[in-house]
Amino acid sequence: MIYGTDALVLREVAVGEHDKILTLLSPSEGQITVSAKGVRSSRSKLGPATKLFTYGNYELYKKGEYRYIKDFSVIEPFFGLSRDIESMALASYLCEVACDITGEGVSSVDVLRMTLNSFYALSKELYPRPIIKAVYEMRAAGFSGFMPDLEYCHVCGNTAPKEAMLDVMNGCIYCKDCxxxxxxxxxxxxxxNPELSERIVYCRLTQSSITAMKYALQAPSERMFSFDLTDEAEMRYFSHAAETYLLHHLERDFATLNFYKSLLRT
Ligand SMILES: [Zn+2]
Incomplete structure (x- = not known):
């Protein structure tokens, strides 16, 4: 059976001399594993369909355990991502996160939409990279079922603490006093109970960084980056909390994140 779907290339793995195995993310089916035969040959007309970060319409058919590409038309190649190594590295990390939080046969409309919006913002340089990364991380945590409650101090009930701590593993905040x-x-x-030590992770937050985290979690996808957080210290709190929160809840590290961060240190 041949069928069509819009999809984004999240992962490409070279196989043999001319082939690739792709992981596509489609809105209705989630991840699709595709065998792309001969696409690394210069004569293949499907080469552009198999490049990382490409969003297109794929005509697929199933044979054995894999699906294969019959035809393809590009919707958005996100060429802007490859202009700059930091943007490319960050986009690779977002792909790895998207792979982690989606699965086969599971609708992935929200994750696909936020990944496309992030790629668009990165490729057009619409927002600072730290904002795009932190917003993506918070929303990824939320879509994975780890929605923190940032509305009030979970000890005294203060709804607008000027300074607070995020209790990462319990997904809540405490005001400075508490x-x-x-x-x-x-x-x-x-x-x-020494075994609890890995479960106690706190991140410092301020009122503005809490507001930014709430916005990142709740904003409609078309306005997910439309907020102001220009103060450098506030941005650092937001960035650190978003990354720490996601990595601790997914219980893993990402090689692409380490590479992205190594570029920032040079
Ligand atoms: Zn309190």
Missing amino acids: SQKHLDAAQKEMYD
């Missing part, structure tokens, strides 16, 4: 008491209690509990 966070020290909570940390003392947590440390005492950890002293009695």
Whole structure:
């Protein structure tokens, strides 16, 4: 059976001399594994269909355990991503996260939309890269079922703390006054139960960085980056909390993230 679907190339793995195995992300089917035979040959007309970050309409057919590409038309190649190594590295990390939080046969409309919006923003340089990364990380955590409650201090109920701590593993915040008491209690509990030490992770936040995190989680996808966070320190709090929150809940590290961060250090 031949059928068509819009899809984004999330992963490409070279196989043999001329072939590739692709992971596509489609809105209705989620991840699709595709065998692309002969596409690394210069004569293949399907070569552009198999490049990482390409979004297109794919005509697919199934044979054995794989699907194969019969035809393809490009919707958006995101050429802008390859102009700059940092944007390319960040886009590779977003692809790896998208691979982690989606699966085969599961609708992935929201993840696909936020990935396309992020690629568009990166390729057109519409927003700073740290904003795009942090917003993507928060939304990825939310779509994976790890939605934090940032509305009030979970000890005293203060709804607008000027400074606060994010309790990463419990997905909530404590105002400055309560966070020290909570940390003392947590440390005492950890002293009695050393295996809890990996579960106690706090990130410092301010009112503006909390507002940014809430916006990232709740904004409609077409306006997901449309907020102001220009203060460098506030941006650092937001960035650090978003990355820490996602990585701890997915319980993994990403080689592409480490590469992206190595570029920032040089
Ligand atoms: Zn409090």
